[in-house]
Amino acid sequence: xxxxxxxxxxxIVFGAGATLTFYxxxxxxxxxxxxxxxxxxxLLVGRFxxxxxxxxxxxxxxxxxxxxERFLSECALCVDNAEFLYAxxxxxxxxxxxxxxESAYIIPVIACGLICGVYSAAGVRVTAVILGALSAxxxxxxGGNPFVLCGSLALAVSVCCFxxxxxxxxxxxxxxxxxALPAVFIKMPELPPAGEVSASGGESLYxxxxxxxxxxxxxxxxxxxxxxxALGDEGxxxxxxxxxxxxxxxxxxxxxxxxxSGEYVPATVCGEKSDGKYSCCPxxxxxxxxxxxxxxxxxxxxxxxxxxxxxxxxxGSLTAKENAHLRDIAEIEGTLPLDKxxxxxxxxxxxxxxxENADSSDFAELTVGLARSCGIAAREVKGIYFDKMPExxxxxxxxxxxxxWSEVYIDGAxxxxxETSPMYEEVSPLLPEGASADGEKSDEDSLTSGAEDIIYxxxxxxxxxxxxxxxxxxxxxxxVICAVPVGTLIILLAAGRIxxxxxxxxxxxRDTASALKARHFQGKELLEIALGVSGLSPEELxxxxxxxxxxxxxxxxRAYEKLRFSDNPPxxxxxTAATRFYEESRRACRKQGLLKSLGLWLRGFI
Numbered sequence: 066x067x068x069x070x071x072x073x074x075x076x077i078v079f080g081a082g083a084t085l086t087f088y089x090x091x092x093x094x095x096x097x098x099x100x101x102x103x104x105x106x107x108l109l110v111g112r113f114x115x116x117x118x119x120x121x122x123x124x125x126x127x128x129x130x131x132x133x134e135r136f137l138s139e140c141a142l143c144v145d146n147a148e149f150l151y152a153x154x155x156x157x158x159x160x161x162x163x164x165x166x167e168s169a170y171i172i173p174v175i176a177c178g179l180i181c182g183v184y185s186a187a188g189v190r191v192t193a194v195i196l197g198a199l200s201a202x203x204x205x206x207x208g209g210n211p212f213v214l215c216g217s218l219a220l221a222v223s224v225c226c227f228x229x230x231x232x233x234x235x236x237x238x239x240x241x242x243x244x245a246l247p248a249v250f251i252k253m254p255e256l257p258p259a260g261e262v263s264a265s266g267g268e269s270l271y272x273x274x275x276x277x278x279x280x281x282x283x284x285x286x287x288x289x290x291x292x293x294x295a296l297g298d299e300g301x302x303x304x305x306x307x308x309x310x311x312x313x314x315x316x317x318x319x320x321x322x323x324x325x326s327g328e329y330v331p332a333t334v335c336g337e338k339s340d341g342k343y344s345c346c347p348x349x350x351x352x353x354x355x356x357x358x359x360x361x362x363x364x365x366x367x368x369x370x371x372x373x374x375x376x377x378x379x380x381g382s383l384t385a386k387e388n389a390h391l392r393d394i395a396e397i398e399g400t401l402p403l404d405k406x407x408x409x410x411x412x413x414x415x416x417x418x419x420x421e422n423a424d425s426s427d428f429a430e431l432t433v434g435l436a437r438s439c440g441i442a443a444r445e446v447k448g449i450y451f452d453k454m455p456e457x458x459x460x461x462x463x464x465x466x467x468x469x470w471s472e473v474y475i476d477g478a479x480x481x482x483x484e485t486s487p488m489y490e491e492v493s494p495l496l497p498e499g500a501s502a503d504g505e506k507s508d509e510d511s512l513t514s515g516a517e518d519i520i521y522x523x524x525x526x527x528x529x530x531x532x533x534x535x536x537x538x539x540x541x542x543x544x545v546i547c548a549v550p551v552g553t554l555i556i557l558l559a560a561g562r563i564x565x566x567x568x569x570x571x572x573x574x575r576d577t578a579s580a581l582k583a584r585h586f587q588g589k590e591l592l593e594i595a596l597g598v599s600g601l602s603p604e605e606l607x608x609x610x611x612x613x614x615x616x617x618x619x620x621x622x623r624a625y626e627k628l629r630f631s632d633n634p635p636x637x638x639x640x641t642a643a644t645r646f647y648e649e650s651r652r653a654c655r656k657q658g659l660l661k662s663l664g665l666w667l668r669g670f671i
Contacts, residue, residue, distance in 0.1 A: 102178075624640075
């Protein structure tokens with residue numbers, strides 16, 4: 066038997082690709098586990114044979130059978146994490162899955178084992194493509210680091226181009242992937258938005274397309290989702306909050322209808338979308354504090370207090386590092402009245418940035434950060450801005466300015482646009498009368514002080530039990546656990562059938578010399594599998610094979626030797642000899658038993 070040596074090139078490339086993919090799907094610890102397990106398994110495959118590639122999944126399956134309750138709880142944890150990431154990225158409600166474990170160690174072993182099985186059955190090129198596809202799918206569904214995604218996709222492409230048969234090719238593949246990382250900074254030109262908008266002529270208009278993703282833990286987001294469901298049952302939503310505010314304050318501002326294509330939402334919406342139109346209140350910003358001062362205790366403030374709790378958990382916090390950085394820019398006292406804090410935020414932003422050295426996204430980012438640093442919930446919003454709608458009241462969305470702005474949550478009143486750039490201040494006069502943009506002209510007895518007393522006294526936080534019973538916030542996880550074995554089967558089938566298709570294409574090449582070589586060597590590979598040997602010389606193989614199989618092998622070997630020492634293409638009899646040998650070897654493998662035949666079929670040999 067021939068002696069195999071240690072090969073480090075393919076394990077290095079395979080381990081790197083698996084690390085990047087599992088980092089996107091499961092985080093840092095999953096990536097580290099994938100690096101260790103996949104690289105080690107690939108080393109064993111190269112040294113001792115393909116069967117060692119299925120060792121991790123066998124160990125994981127054995128552990129899942131023995132510790133089946135633990136395995137089910139880990140499956141529930143994976144489903145719960147995936148649903149949370151998917152929901153929070155798209156602003157959808159999230160309901161926790163029941164019966165989840167605190168950590169997972171069986172699932173990572175099984176997942177890495179499946180990838181190792183694909184590597185063992187199909188090789189490093191096919192595995193690299195599958196890992197790249199999984200990385201892209203994970204990034205689209207759950208988000209992640211764009212550098213990691215770029216590295217994973219670049220590595221998949223480079224492995225397909227260069228391979229990883231030796232250290233030279235592996236180095237080329239890894240180097241090409243590293244050189245592709247700066248592609249993350251390339252900004253593709255955005256297509257102009259399609260569609261039209263109709264609104265009052267001569268007025269400014271904000272159309273929100275994308276809101277900043279909430280920054281909160283899984284438990285906070287679950288509670289926030291429960292809050293929004295409970296508020297929905299009471300008829301309260303972010304879209305209807307303004308109309309409920311005016312009703313509670315006993316003051317009704319003029320409204321207008323805005324009709325817009327697509328999923329854009331006007332910033333001052335005060336009602337649900339009806340017949341393709343939104344009801345909006347264009348004078349909301351400049352009258353928000355007057356409405357606050359006239360609020361009365363009642364159902365509105367009860368609902369707003371619950372909504373405010375979610376808003377501050379999602380958009381009101383900073384990390385210690387972010388807070389320290391913002392404190393270096395401006396230290397705004399959090400105990401100041403709301404209007405004074407907003408004035409201080411605007412003053413600090415203008416001291417740090419100017420329209421000449423910053424764009425709208427820079428102003429929005431700093432405004433949101435400083436607002437949160439002094440206790441105001443804030444978020445960035447990307448969309449289309451019209452400085453002034455045409456007098457006709459109709460405009461194409463492409464005629465507007467695609468930009469980013471900031472919104473702050475006014476306690477008791479809701480989300481409103483807050484502009485800190487001098488270029489847009491006039492269209493968003495948020496500060497009340499008596500409070501200037503530089504914060505110098507404001508009486509101690511602020512307009513908001515009396516309103517804040519009513520708001521915070523009337524709407525204390527509630528407990529989770531008062532929002533919704535816990536049994537209604539959970540759902541059974543068994544209905545989605547079946548995705549694990551189904552996904553496993555799909556991956557194995559796909560990898561095996563891809564390999565089988567590649568082998569079939571090689572046997573059917575128009576180049577008769579290449580076709581003969583493919584049939585001869587694939588038949589020889591099947592013969593070794595059927596006999597349970599490897600690395601034998603043709604004479605030793607012919608001696609071990611018996612009967613018709615031995616004769617077919619000798620005929621194919623003579624045809625191959627004839628091709629080797631001739632410049633002419635093989636004749637029909639040589640091709641027939643190689644084909645007969647391949648078919649006879651294939652029949653010999655199928656006689657090895659059902660399980661072994663199934664394994665060969667899954668691996669793409671037959």
